[in-house]
Amino acid sequence: MAGAKIDRVAIYARLSRATEESVSIERQIESARNYAKARGWTVVLEAKDDGVSATRNKPEDRRGWQEVLHSPEDYQAVIVWKIDRLARRVLDFLHADEELQKRGAALVAVDQPIDMTSPEGRGFTQMLAIFGEMEAAAIAARVTAARRTLLNSGRRVGGRPPFGYMNIENPDGPGVILAQDPATIDFVRQAAARAAEGASPYSIARWLEASGVRPRPRRVRDAEGNLSEKPVAADFWHEASVDAFLRAPALAGLTPYSPGRKPKMTKNSKDYVVQDVLRGSNGLPVVDESIAIMTPAERRAMLATMDSAKRPGARTHGNAEPALLYGLARCDGCGSLLHRASSSGGYTTYRCSDAGKRCPTRVSISRPALEEHVVAEVIRVAGELPVTFAEVTAREEPSQRAEVEAAITDTLTALGQVDDLEQEEQLNARLRRLKAARREARSKPDHAEVTLHETGETFAEVLDRVKDVEERRRILGAAISTVTVRPPLRRSNKFDPDRVTIEWDTAESMDADLQMQVD
Numbered sequence: 001m002a003g004a005k006i007d008r009v010a011i012y013a014r015l016s017r018a019t020e021e022s023v024s025i026e027r028q029i030e031s032a033r034n035y036a037k038a039r040g041w042t043v044v045l046e047a048k049d050d051g052v053s054a055t056r057n058k059p060e061d062r063r064g065w066q067e068v069l070h071s072p073e074d075y076q077a078v079i080v081w082k083i084d085r086l087a088r089r090v091l092d093f094l095h096a097d098e099e100l101q102k103r104g105a106a107l108v109a110v111d112q113p114i115d116m117t118s119p120e121g122r123g124f125t126q127m128l129a130i131f132g133e134m135e136a137a138a139i140a141a142r143v144t145a146a147r148r149t150l151l152n153s154g155r156r157v158g159g160r161p162p163f164g165y166m167n168i169e170n171p172d173g174p175g176v177i178l179a180q181d182p183a184t185i186d187f188v189r190q191a192a193a194r195a196a197e198g199a200s201p202y203s204i205a206r207w208l209e210a211s212g213v214r215p216r217p218r219r220v221r222d223a224e225g226n227l228s229e230k231p232v233a234a235d236f237w238h239e240a241s242v243d244a245f246l247r248a249p250a251l252a253g254l255t256p257y258s259p260g261r262k263p264k265m266t267k268n269s270k271d272y273v274v275q276d277v278l279r280g281s282n283g284l285p286v287v288d289e290s291i292a293i294m295t296p297a298e299r300r301a302m303l304a305t306m307d308s309a310k311r312p313g314a315r316t317h318g319n320a321e322p323a324l325l326y327g328l329a330r331c332d333g334c335g336s337l338l339h340r341a342s343s344s345g346g347y348t349t350y351r352c353s354d355a356g357k358r359c360p361t362r363v364s365i366s367r368p369a370l371e372e373h374v375v376a377e378v379i380r381v382a383g384e385l386p387v388t389f390a391e392v393t394a395r396e397e398p399s400q401r402a403e404v405e406a407a408i409t410d411t412l413t414a415l416g417q418v419d420d421l422e423q424e425e426q427l428n429a430r431l432r433r434l435k436a437a438r439r440e441a442r443s444k445p446d447h448a449e450v451t452l453h454e455t456g457e458t459f460a461e462v463l464d465r466v467k468d469v470e471e472r473r474r475i476l477g478a479a480i481s482t483v484t485v486r487p488p489l490r491r492s493n494k495f496d497p498d499r500v501t502i503e504w505d506t507a508e509s510m511d512a513d514l515q516m517q518v519d
Helices: 025-038 065-067 090-102 120-152 187-198 201-210 239-246 294-306 367-383 401-415 422-443 459-465 469-477 507-517
Strands: 008-015 043-051 077-080 106-109 165-169 176-180 329-331 340-342 346-352 364-366 386-394 448-458 480-485 500-504
Touching: 008 025, 008 065, 008 176, 025 043, 025 077, 043 065, 065 090, 120 340, 120 422, 176 386, 187 239, 187 294, 187 401, 201 239, 239 294, 294 401, 329 340, 364 367, 367 459, 367 480, 367 500, 401 422, 459 469, 469 480
Parallel strands: 008 043, 008 077, 077 106, 329 480
Antiparallel strands: 165 176, 340 346, 346 364, 386 448, 480 500
């Protein structure tokens, strides 16, 4: 590129937040146009990334920069306002520059003396990129410290409150704090109670709609991935929306706090940061009881129930008829779950979900007949068992042992997922404090006693009373663990009960499950 004449140029602009008026997208583009005009260059392309962080998004992952790189237009340079508009990490900058060199183009900055057409200019530009990365790191450290200070004081640091909550003016100073929304918090309580009993997000969504509760307006993306300027009203609840507000830490009075975590980060992401909550110096979560509708222990139990229901077939989806034995019926040939299949336009069979791939048997069986047989067998074997519920009576001040154990489990899980040495050191220090707290808690006696009471109903009576398919499925799951179906010995349209093997839970586990599954 050294010595190459520049006639045609592209313009690239980027902004992380629309509130930065001093370096707005419009100002960046206008400055670049004037820069090109003063030098007699023709602008053949203008591209932008609005609302995109350079620290969190590499240039090659941005729509606007991709437009620059893959444009059919011929150009010899790309004009930016400053190099930090392109990248805030040295490695990202070098990769972007390398891609431009492949096109025979160089980088030009309006507000910095950059000449990428010579080795000296390229070296100076790389030094600017290094200083830019150092500045970004310093800004990130200041933001993290400020965020922690705000959270410790109970103030909100931005973001939309979970459903059931609202931001209110901080009565003790500047800023806002989180508070329960009196118009919707009772519905959140009822939804959480349903989820704890095993109801799916789908069924809770339908219940909310039947109760006249409308979802909040939300911003949506168009075909190009751009968010709408104004929130759009929604007519129905999505399962994902229900799942999201039920998992909000605020339900237990907890505050999300994961320094360094990026939006939509997964365990496979580079520099993965474990999702966590605000914790005190003892390593235990900080609980704001003024917003909590459940204890952290109750939240863990609810989430465990929700997660266990996420096996294939355990949830009901829209436009799908519920199936009683989803998650229970399995194929004898490969062990896969049996899924419903259509016959003559209706869901009348259970069929191996792995049929035609690795399964040697291709099991299929009449769905109504199998369900009728399993229910009859459950009533025959366990129908006379009484249903009980557990009453917990606190004798003294409750111990924190369960909370300490949960915090230790969370910390050990986090240690197994992080590669960052600094974060690993922090987690190890927290683990030492928590183990010390556990030793102290173990030295104290238990503070509660559990008494079992009979409800007056038998297993058969509960099955007869409950009509909801999901509720009946959970009740059956308290008595049986698996329904295995074998292929028929000969072709026949008649149901053969000998093809079916029911694996029963033990009496002890059956009784314990009934305590949890039946209200």
